[in-house]
Amino acid sequence: MPTAAIIALVSALVPVVNNLINFIASAQSSLKQGGEMTPEQEAALDQAIADLVVKPEEWQKVQAL
Amino acid sequence: MRTKSITQLALVILLTGCAAIQKGSDPVVVNAERTTQLALNTFNMIEKTEYDVYPAVKAADPKLAANIRNFVNNLRVHEHEWLSSARSMTVAYKNNRTATNKANLQTAVAVLQSAVAESTKYLSEIDKQAKGTP
Numbered sequence: 786m787p788t789a790a791i792i793a794l795v796s797a798l799v800p801v802v803n804n805l806i807n808f809i810a811s812a813q814s815s816l817k818q819g820g821e822m823t824p825e826q827e828a829a830l831d832q833a834i835a836d837l838v839v840k841p842e843e844w845q846k847v848q849a850l
Numbered sequence: 851m852r853t854k855s856i857t858q859l860a861l862v863i864l865l866t867g868c869a870a871i872q873k874g875s876d877p878v879v880v881n882a883e884r885t886t887q888l889a890l891n892t893f894n895m896i897e898k899t900e901y902d903v904y905p906a907v908k909a910a911d912p913k914l915a916a917n918i919r920n921f922v923n924n925l926r927v928h929e930h931e932w933l934s935s936a937r938s939m940t941v942a943y944k945n946n947r948t949a950t951n952k953a954n955l956q957t958a959v960a961v962l963q964s965a966v967a968e969s970t971k972y973l974s975e976i977d978k979q980a981k982g983t984p
Contacts, residue, residue, distance in 0.1 A: 820872035834933045
């Protein structure tokens, strides 16, 4: 593998690992909650799902890569 | 750190359905809600990861980059439908706990679990790719 590609890959992975650590912390926290969601938690989840719809400009960025 | 993180992620996903459930809570509902939340977080993470590392992965392993892109683009198209379906089935089951509603909910949850497992597989592939580097 070319050295430049290795450096680029490792550099790109640093923020990914940070995201992963944060994600694991939040997932572990949610596992400790053994009951059904409260109405507030359900509303937050529903809102987060509603916000998922991909914006056209985001698609353009992805396709341009 | 990277290997530990991926291992922890796999464990968290495996344990999602096994964690203790509070007395009085319906395990079907708890499992559905946990899985939906975990799926949402996982989808967000792999989409961001793919967006961030795509150029670097493409330079290192074009085939892997193409496979991840295909999977994530498919996820971007379907995730809203899958997650919304799981939520509406959860609400339907909570309102009317029939065998049919339970089966529908479990099917929706299985779709999410499958997509989460596939996401984890691709995250591990990225991890392996990086571990192969000095």
